[in-house]
Each structure stands twice: as C-alpha cells, then as structure tokens.
Amino acid sequence: MQRCRHHRVARQYSSESESESESSSTSVSVSSECQTETMITTTMKCLSCQASYESRDSGTCKECYEEANETEEDRKREIEDLKAKVAFLRFWSPFDPQHLSRPNGPCFTDVVLVASSDDGSSSGPPIPVPAHKAVLISRSPVFKAMLENEMEESRSGTIKIGDVSYDALRAFVNYMYTAEACLDEQMAYDLLVLAEKYQVKHLKAYCEKFLVSKLNWENSILSYAIAHQHNAKLMLDAALSVITDNMDKLTKREEYAELVEKDPRLIVEIYEAYLSKQVNTAAHKDSLMKS
Template sequence: MNRRQCVRAISDTESESDQETMKCLSCLEDYRSRDAGTCKECYDEANETEEELKREIEDLKAKVAFLRFWSPLDHLHSRSNAPCFTDIVLIATGDGPEGYSVPLPAHKAVLVSRSPVFKAMLENEMEESRSGTIKISDVSFDALRTFVNYLYTAEACLDEQMAYELLVLAEKYEVKHLKAHCEKFLISKLNWDNSILNYTFSHRHNGKHMIDAALAVIIENMDKLTKREEYMELVETDPRLVVEIFEAYMSKQVNTAASKDSCVE
C-alpha cells in the first residue's frame, strides 16, 4: 500500500468512526458518538428545565418572604417603641413565681389562621376571646415563646428538650407543620439509649413516624431490651406497649423466615 492509499484508508476509517451512533439515555434516539452523553436536543432541554426550576425556586422564595409575618416578640428584645398592633397575649402558667411568666403578645388573626384550636377558642366568644388572654399550663416560657414565634415565622431553633415541648404544644393546638418538624428532628436524634423513651412519648402524643422509627431501633436491640430500666417501668405503667413491641418483633421474625424459605425454593 502506497502513501496515498494509506492516507485514504485512514480517512475512510475516521469517516466511519464519525458515523458511529449511540442511543441517548434521555429520549432513546440515536446520536453520533462524538456527542458524548446525551443528544444535543435533550441537553438543551435539560438546561432549559434547570433554568426554569431555578426561576420557580426564586419566585417561591420571594413569595415566602412577602407572606412571612414579622413576630411581635421581636419588640420584647428591641428598644423600638413602634406599635405592634397585637390584640391578645399568651401566658405560660407553668413557669415563674406562682406560675406566672411574661405575657407574650400576639394577633388573633394569626393564631386563628395557624391553629384550629385557637380558631374555635377565639371565634366562639370563650373566656379567652373576651379577656384577651390565653393561659397555657404545663409549658415553659421559653417553649411558649418559641411556639408563638413559629406561628409567625415557621422557624424554630431546636434542641431535644425544646423539640419535646414544642411537639406537645403542636399536638395540643393542632399545628401539624410544627409537629412534623419536631418529629423529624427527634427521629434524627434517635438511638438505642433514648428509643424506649421516644417510643412511649410518641404514643402519648400520636407521633406516628416517631413510633415507627423508635420501634425499629428497639426491635434491632431485642436481646438487650429486658435489661433496661425503662422497659421494667413500661411493663408496670403500660403493658399494652410491651405487647406491641413483642408482636412487631415476632412479625419481623416470621417475615424474615418466610423470605429465606422463598429464596431456598
């Protein structure tokens, strides 16, 4: 083969390589192999979709910022004398000397819009509506302040103790968004040491997701369960929950055995 023929052969090989096609993972259409990844149409469409999603996210952030209420509690920590136009106060009667703590100002309209319980309380001319004061027992001042602030901002700085207290308030006043937020936080802190406590707590306050998560941890440590002091207390105070634990454990054992038998077949 002379030099001219060799060059032509190489050129023909390159030409054939250029014509090789691959299948796009997005639209499953054929495209030339040198356009690695996806075809140009799908690539451009993906970029357009990404930009559109970014615009939608920014739009939603702007709407949230516009709709976000400022909290009247900010005035408790500022030197501003500007009026906050509040028309009701909440008091935690479980704190302070003789059960009294600092009144927390709020707006009836906000309480009514955030909680069906507050709505029923304030729309039906109950004592709280007439007096302009809502007294809440068995709650700390800090927890109530955080609770009221959440009703305005949907934000709360949590530690485990605060999450427990807020979940109780959220359950009592049917603030579902806050309850879900606290459940998610407590589940993230779940471990063997606090699993029985969280299991009983979540049963008392209807924390379905937390019940399932705590039960899963307990079942994984059944060999150590009966040695725990919390377990012995549970046997005395609520044997129904003990039965539920063992039923869930036995159900898991049966399902595991059935799965193994199925694999053998």
C-alpha cells in the first residue's frame, strides 16, 4: 500500500512538472512573439524630415532617401557641367603638339617672349616663346599696360624678359593658357619671381603653396630671403617659423653669412621674431602655472 502511494505521488509530481514546463515554454513563446511584434511595430524618426518610419527600414524614410539620391545625381551633373565649362574656357596652348607640328608654327600668335640675360652670358641666340597678346593682356595687368599702350614691346611684337631661363619662361606662358604647371623647387622659385613681376596672382599662390610644402631647415634661409624679396607672405611666415625653431644652428650656415653681408636687416628681423616667440612662450607658461 505504501509503495503504491509512492508511485501515485511520483506520477502526480511528474505530471505537475510537465505541466509547468509546457506553461513555461508557452510563456517564453508568447513573450518572444510579443517582442518580435514590438520590434516590428516600433517606429523611429527620420533624421532629415522627422517623419516616422519602421525600424526595419534603414536610417531614413523612403522619400528622403529618394530625394538624397536625386540630389547626388544633380551634384554629379553640376560637376560635369563645370568641367565642361572649364574645358571650354581653357585656352589651347601654343605648345600643344598639334599646333607645334604646323609648318608655320603655332597659329595666329602675334607676340613672342624672349628670355634674355642682363649680363649677356647666354650662349647662342635666344629661343622665342610664341603667345597671343589677347591672352597675355587678359592674364596680367602688367602685360595689359605694356601691350595696350604705344610701348616698344607693343610696336615690335617682342617682349624681352631678363634673368629667366627658357624653360621657366615657357612654363610661365603655358600657365597663362592652361592654369597648369609642372613644378620642382627650382621651377617654383623661378615662376614665383615671374608671377610677382607680372602680377599673376593665382600662379604666385600656387608656387607659394608648393614651396611651403617642400620647406625644411636646409632651404629655409633661402626661402625666407626670396619670400621677403617677392612679398610671399605665406612662405615668409613658414620659413621664419622653421628658422626660429633652429636658432642654435643658424650662425653655422653659409647662407647666414651671406645674408649678413647682403641684407643684414633680414637678420635683424629673424632675431626680433625669435625674441618675440620666446616672450610669448614664457608668457604662456606663466599663465599655465598660475591657472
């Protein structure tokens, strides 16, 4: 009897356990379904227009997504249009191969520029660089004044430019047509001088940025002197900063001795900048200590 009672209790307990397990499983299933339903029905707001959208959508509502795509396409078309306009406005250069190959030389050129050395040290006759007066006038106010008035260059159709190499002069004229220049440090220095002399501002800025990117301790003194001479403020400030950071090595440089002899006022300016920098540094440290 007692044994049968134990069997009944065991069966009852097992039945209750199975019932609880089924109930728990059903509860978990219902909870999972509720969570899924909640996730599906959860709405979010579009960052662009604040309209509501379902969480399964990605980041923005359909209307804003389509509008963004249209805007992107419009921007691409605008860029292509601008490129086409630039290509249309760009002058062909007298140095383009198709024009150089003509039997009579570049077509319709009406002026030549000649690189001449003031000391007459150049060997052989100078090579003329052909150009168009209209292009030179439109690019440089100096050429404009020279060619629109009854000056020798206007009458003869020849413009002599001193202290410049043929390669630099050719690159200078080519920039007038194409707004492009292939630079190394020497070419950048040469074109900077020409750009300053003939007031071609875009070329001057282009050369300055290139030279600043190449600036180091080895060329800083030369860069400083050239920048000072040709009003290149961006390069002047950058070179001066490099020099004042290396004042302990300044007097050992050959360029320093040359500068002392040729233009001592630049040396004075360097030391003034260095002292000013030291004062500012000391004041900054003092303010940090007080705070």
